[in-house]
Structure formats: structure tokens, C-alpha cells
Amino acid sequence: xxxxxxxxxxxxxxxxxxxxxxxxxxxxxxxxxxxxxxxxxxxxxxxxxxxxxxxxxxxxxxxxxxxxxxxxxxxxxxxxxxxxxxxxxxxxxxxxxxxxxxxxxxxxxxx
Amino acid sequence: xxxxxxxxxxxxxxxxxxxxxxxxxxxxxxxxxxxxxxxxxxxxxxxxxxxxxxxxxxxxxxxxxxxxxxxxxxxxxxxxxxxxxxxxxxxxxxxxxxxxxxxxxxxxxxxxx
Numbered sequence: 140x141x142x143x144x145x146x147x148x149x150x151x152x153x154x155x156x157x158x159x160x161x162x163x164x165x166x167x168x169x170x171x172x173x174x175x176x177x178x179x180x181x182x183x184x185x186x187x188x189x190x191x192x193x194x195x196x197x198x199x200x201x202x203x204x205x206x207x208x209x210x211x212x213x214x215x216x217x218x219x220x221x222x223x224x225x226x227x228x229x230x231x232x233x234x235x236x237x238x239x240x241x242x243x244x245x246x247x248x249x250x
Numbered sequence: 251x252x253x254x255x256x257x258x259x260x261x262x263x264x265x266x267x268x269x270x271x272x273x274x275x276x277x278x279x280x281x282x283x284x285x286x287x288x289x290x291x292x293x294x295x296x297x298x299x300x301x302x303x304x305x306x307x308x309x310x311x312x313x314x315x316x317x318x319x320x321x322x323x324x325x326x327x328x329x330x331x332x333x334x335x336x337x338x339x340x341x342x343x344x345x346x347x348x349x350x351x352x353x354x355x356x357x358x359x360x361x362x363x
Contacts (some may be wrong), residue, residue: 175354182254182356183293189281229291234349236306237283237295 141166145229145241152219152248160214160244162203162229170231172196172205172212173238186214186227210229219248252277254355255324262361269329269351270324271335275344282325283352284317286340304349311325332362 146161151210164170171190175183187196201216212229229241255274263269275282280301285293298306299319310317314332319325329336339359343352 141273182256183343183354185351188351195274199354214338232349232352235347236298238293238343238352239295240285240292242292 141231141233142172143229143231143239143241145227145244147242147244149245149247154248154250155218156219156248158207158214158216158219158223158246160227160229160246162212162214164210164212164229164231166210166231166233168233169207170233172203173230173232174201174203174212174214175228175230175240177228177243179225183228185221199217218244220240221248224248252356254279254342256340256342256355256358258358259351259356260359260361262363263332264362264363265333268361268362269332270304270359271327271329271340271342272324273327273342273344273355274324275342276338276353279346280352281345281348281350282319283343283345284325284327285343287341287357289338293341296327329360332360334362335361336360 140163173186173188174186176186187198189196195204203214226243228243230238283297285298287293295309297317314330316328338356340355342355345352
């Protein structure tokens with residue numbers, strides 16, 4: 140079945156550091172890939188998405204590229220801020236109905 | 251443009267009681283999905299509904315859990331005879347059509363005492 144594996148956290152960075160959160164997936168067919176962010180006590184917000192190989196999703200300084208050859212969708216940001224502290228979830232959809240989520244990665248940014 | 255709305259945001263129940271969780275999708279969305287997030291875990295799919303129809307309930311526990319999305323009104327996730335293991339955050343998402351991006355509500359955090 141479909142599955143998503145994320146790097147374990149927490150990830151602790153200083154403000155303005157470079158961020159990478161690894162995400163790999165296993166899926167049949169050609170899934171769409173997503174990053175969602177969850178701030179404390181809140182629901183999930185869609186951060187970015189990519190629907191086909193080599194697509195790059197970007198939003199608020201975050202980027203991720205759909206790599207079919209390595210089945211990866213790593214999240215990156217060049218300079219993190221304290222306000223980026225949250226839990227980040229990688230997810231895939233086979234385009235049919237359910238989303239399959241990774242376990243989430245806690246990001247803590249220190250000033 | 252109002253987002254997905256869920257209520258209540260927090261719900262406390264004693265073992266054996268019933269829990270009813272409500273979800274109003276975004277305007278123009280007729281597809282609703284329920285997910286459960288256990289403490290320190292990712293979200294797990296429970297059920298997918300369209301108006302008056304359950305499309306996929308492969309993630310729903312076999313007993314005590316049910317869901318509906320009537321022609322009028324919000325979608326309801328119902329948990330009968332709650333147990334401590336039901337304590338979790340329950341999130342609803344909606345999409346405009348099947349296979350399109352899902353937008354999430356703020357969740358209902360259920361605590362079973």
C-alpha cells in the first residue's frame with residue numbers, strides 16, 4: 140500500500156538557518172504530493188503541493204521538488220524564522236480520495 | 251470565504267457516553283473527509299463522504315463509529331460508548347471535487363475521562 144516516511148524530529152535550528160525535512164514515499168501509480176503545516180492547537184494548513192514528476196511547489200519561502208527517481212519530496216527553506224516553529228506533515232494522494240500522511244516532523248526555531 | 255468549520259473545538263466525555271462531532275465544509279465543497287490524529291502520531295484516514303453517501307469507510311473502526319453527511323446541514327462523526335482510547339484530535343477536510351486538494355478544519359479535540 141501507499142506510505143510516507145519522514146525524518147524524525149524534533150529538528151532544532153537557529154533563526155536564519157537552512158532547513159531540510161526529508162520525505163520519501165511508496166506508491167503505485169503517480170501520486171500527488173503535499174506538505175501541510177500544523178501550528179500548536181490548530182488544524183492543518185496546506186503549505187505546498189506538486190502533482191507530477193519534476194514539479195516544484197513553493198510558498199512562503201518553502202520549496203519542495205517532486206523527484207520520481209528517488210521517490211522523494213524534501214521540504215526546504217533558505218532562512219527559517221521563529222514563526223516557522225510547527226509540525227510539518229508530508230502526505231500523498233493517489234488522486235482518488237484519502238490522503239496518506241507521514242508521522243510529522245516537529246520544527247523548533249530559536250532566536 | 252469561510253474555511254472548514256468544526257465544532258465543538260474541545261469535547262470532554264466520560265467512558266460510555268456518546269460523542270458527536272460536526273463539520274461544515276468550505277462553501278462550494280461537497281466532499282468531506284474525516285481523519286483522526288492520535289497523540290504524537292500522524293493523521294489517519296477514517297471516512298470519505300459526499301452528500302448523503304458514504305464513499306469510502308475503509309479507515310473507520312468496525313464498531314461504535316459512524317458518519318453521515320445529510321443533504322442539509324453539517325457532516326457528523328458519531329462515536330458511541332466512548333472509551334479512553336478514543337481520545338484524539340479529529341479533523342475534517344473538504345474538497346470541491348474528488349481528487350482535488352483537501353482543506354482542513356481546526357479539529358475537535360476529544361478527551362475521554
